[in-house]
Amino acid sequence: MTTDELFRAIHEHHGDGEWGAVLDAGTGAHSLTWVSALPARSWKAVTADPAQAAALRKAFCAAGGHGAVESGSWEDPELLSGEVFDVVLADYLLGAMDHCSPYFQDQIFTRLRPCVGGVLYVVGLEPFGRFPDSPGRELLAQIVAARDAAFTIAGERPYREYPKEWVERQLLGAGYEIELSQTFKNVYRDEFVRTQLNVAAAQLQYVPSSALRMALHSHLEGLGERAASNPELQDGVRWGTDYVIAARVRP
Ligand SMILES: C[S@@+](CC[C@H](N)C(=O)[O-])C[C@H]1O[C@@H](n2cnc3c(N)ncnc32)[C@H](O)[C@@H]1O
Incomplete structure (x- = not known):
C-alpha cells in the first residue's frame, strides 16, 4: 500500500505553514500516528467505535498532552459542535x-x-475494477469478496469504497473548492492478504449456520494457500489506486 506516500502528498500540499488545530475525522492507529506527530498546536480524533476510542486514548493521549480522542458518529449534530480546525x-x-x-x-x-x-484532506480507495486482469488480481478480488461475504453473512455491513470522481462531485455540491486531486498506485503484498483473511475469519463465529461457517472457513483457508504460492503476490500485486483530495470551503 502507498499510505505513507499519501501523507507525504498532504505534507507537500500543506507546505511550511502552521498546522494549527488538526482533526482526524475518522481515526485509527495509522492516521493518528501521523497526526499526533505533526507540529500542530492541538489535535482531536474521532471514531464511531467506543472500544477503539479507549484503545487510542491509552496509546496516544499522554497526561497533559495536546490531543484528545472522541467517540461518536458524525450523524450526531452535537458531535464537535462549534469546534473549528485548521486542518481536517x-x-x-x-x-x-x-x-x-x-x-x-x-x-x-x-x-x-x-x-x-x-x-479538508480526503483520503480514499478507488473501488476495484470489476474485471481483474491477472491471476494475482483475480485472487485479490476473491479474497476481498470472501471478506465482504463473511461480514454480510455474519450480519454486519462491509465497507463500501467510493470513486474519486464521486467524492469530487460531493465536495463541489457541499460548497467546497478543490485544490488538489491526486491518485497513487496501490501494491498489495501478503501482509494485506493475511489481514483480510484474519478479519474475515473473526466474523465466522457470528455466522448462524454451522454448515455455512465450515464452508466459509475452508474457503478462506484455500484462499490463504493459493496466496502463499502465488508468485505475483510475492512480488506485490499492482492494482487500483488510492486518492488524496484537498478542498477548502468556498468563500
Ligand atoms: C477505516 S477506519 C480509518 C482508518 C484510520 N484513518 C487509520 O489510519 O487507521 C474508519 C474510521 O472512521 C470511523 N467512522 C466511520 N463512520 C463514522 C461516522 N459516521 N462517524 C464517526 N466516525 C466514523 C470508524 O469508526 C473508524 O474509526
Missing part, C-alpha cells in the same frame, strides 16, 4: 461509513464543513 483529515472515513453509519455518506462533507477552518 478524512482518512478512509468514507469507505468505513457503510459499516458504521450507512446512507450518511452523501451528507458527510456538509456535516464536516463547519469544522473546516482551513483545508
Whole structure:
C-alpha cells in the first residue's frame, strides 16, 4: 500500500505553514500516528467505535498532552459542535461509513464543513475494477469478496469504497473548492492478504449456520494457500489506486 506516500502528498500540499488545530475525522492507529506527530498546536480524533476510542486514548493521549480522542458518529449534530480546525483529515472515513453509519455518506462533507477552518484532506480507495486482469488480481478480488461475504453473512455491513470522481462531485455540491486531486498506485503484498483473511475469519463465529461457517472457513483457508504460492503476490500485486483530495470551503 502507498499510505505513507499519501501523507507525504498532504505534507507537500500543506507546505511550511502552521498546522494549527488538526482533526482526524475518522481515526485509527495509522492516521493518528501521523497526526499526533505533526507540529500542530492541538489535535482531536474521532471514531464511531467506543472500544477503539479507549484503545487510542491509552496509546496516544499522554497526561497533559495536546490531543484528545472522541467517540461518536458524525450523524450526531452535537458531535464537535462549534469546534473549528485548521486542518481536517478524512482518512478512509468514507469507505468505513457503510459499516458504521450507512446512507450518511452523501451528507458527510456538509456535516464536516463547519469544522473546516482551513483545508479538508480526503483520503480514499478507488473501488476495484470489476474485471481483474491477472491471476494475482483475480485472487485479490476473491479474497476481498470472501471478506465482504463473511461480514454480510455474519450480519454486519462491509465497507463500501467510493470513486474519486464521486467524492469530487460531493465536495463541489457541499460548497467546497478543490485544490488538489491526486491518485497513487496501490501494491498489495501478503501482509494485506493475511489481514483480510484474519478479519474475515473473526466474523465466522457470528455466522448462524454451522454448515455455512465450515464452508466459509475452508474457503478462506484455500484462499490463504493459493496466496502463499502465488508468485505475483510475492512480488506485490499492482492494482487500483488510492486518492488524496484537498478542498477548502468556498468563500
Ligand atoms: C477505516 S477506519 C480509518 C482508518 C484510520 N484513518 C487509520 O489510519 O487507521 C474508519 C474510521 O472512521 C470511523 N467512522 C466511520 N463512520 C463514522 C461516522 N459516521 N462517524 C464517526 N466516525 C466514523 C470508524 O469508526 C473508524 O474509526
